[in-house]
Amino acid sequence: MSSDEVYTSQLGRSIQEQERTHQQFQLITSALGFLLHPSVAVTLPSEPAIADIGTGTGRFLKEIYKHYPNARRLDGFDISSAFFDSAEFLPAAIQLHIHDVKTAFPAHLHGVFDLVHIRYLVGAMEPSDWAPVLHNLISLLKPGGGIQWTEPAGADMKIACSRVAPDELILTRLNSIFLEGPMTARSRAGVTMLPQVMQDAGMTVEQHIINTRDSPHLSQELAKNAAIAYLNFARSALGKQSSHAMTEDELREAEAKIQEEISYGAYPQYNIHTVLGRI
Ligand SMILES: C[S@@+](CC[C@H](N)C(=O)[O-])C[C@H]1O[C@@H](n2cnc3c(N)ncnc32)[C@H](O)[C@@H]1O
Numbered sequence: 001m002s003s004d005e006v007y008t009s010q011l012g013r014s015i016q017e018q019e020r021t022h023q024q025f026q027l028i029t030s031a032l033g034f035l036l037h038p039s040v041a042v043t044l045p046s047e048p049a050i051a052d053i054g055t056g057t058g059r060f061l062k063e064i065y066k067h068y069p070n071a072r073r074l075d076g077f078d079i080s081s082a083f084f085d086s087a088e089f090l091p092a093a094i095q096l097h098i099h100d101v102k103t104a105f106p107a108h109l110h111g112v113f114d115l116v117h118i119r120y121l122v123g124a125m126e127p128s129d130w131a132p133v134l135h136n137l138i139s140l141l142k143p144g145g146g147i148q149w150t151e152p153a154g155a156d157m158k159i160a161c162s163r164v165a166p167d168e169l170i171l172t173r174l175n176s177i178f179l180e181g182p183m184t185a186r187s188r189a190g191v192t193m194l195p196q197v198m199q200d201a202g203m204t205v206e207q208h209i210i211n212t213r214d215s216p217h218l219s220q221e222l223a224k225n226a227a228i229a230y231l232n233f234a235r236s237a238l239g240k241q242s243s244h245a246m247t248e249d250e251l252r253e254a255e256a257k258i259q260e261e262i263s264y265g266a267y268p269q270y271n272i273h274t275v276l277g278r279i
Helices: 003-011 015-032 057-069 128-141 172-178 183-189 191-200 214-235 248-263
Strands: 049-053 075-079 094-098 113-119 141-152 158-160 204-211 265-270 271-278
Touching: 015 057, 015 214, 049 057, 057 075, 057 094, 057 183, 113 191, 128 141, 128 191, 158 172, 172 214, 172 248, 191 204, 191 248, 191 271, 214 248, 214 265
Parallel strands: 049 075, 049 113, 075 094, 113 141
Antiparallel strands: 141 271, 158 265, 204 271
């Protein structure tokens, strides 16, 4: 399977998935409290060149454009154009390109960007990908440029609930399916290793970690958003030989129960790491 097929087989590229990632982006931005970490923002020139990797619809760049309407260039890269807005709906400064970040960027993009931004690419990352992908990202940076990379620490993800024992919840089972599936190896090896990978590449590194429990006002929406991803993933595992796969009947029952569990206060609790690297 190609990198795109591996990624797509897990969460798909439906309109519903596009809407889910859009909402996830807003929720995570609220939980983080920033689009650009303050120590990144202070170093950016007033007319920056910024690249966004795994850009999806380019929503990060559209938000950035509001803050930097004179940006020299805002380039989004994604392995698929399925979620791209057509150019007529984008400001001229925003250009979206198809590119697999696991392959080298063309020479004309080398040394061009003040900042490379990545958010929620973990589903595409094998443990062995982090160092070579970082190498490709660094090639885009101007001297003194920086990387801002935000990912959930997926392996620590659990369902928390103040009113019922999380062990008995269907969301807890779905969460386990999500973490025991192909995401596990990727998530576990993922963002917690990134500061070391950046240091090994000669970068100066800073890290900012939050936990979803610190944003109780977002819990319900985070839970609804995660539930859609869980169900999509469990659905993609239907009919596959796996000890943790659900049957179609179990999935139907799960869908009916989830909303009730969310109204009891069940939500996904996990850390979100933002790793900043500078060359
Ligand atoms: C979960 S979405 C996140 C989108 C966006 N960064 C956000 O925060 O909303 C992950 C995106 O990474 C893209 N992607 C997956 N594998 C990739 C790869 N190897 N190279 C570039 N983009 C990739 C997917 O197509 C998808 O648009």
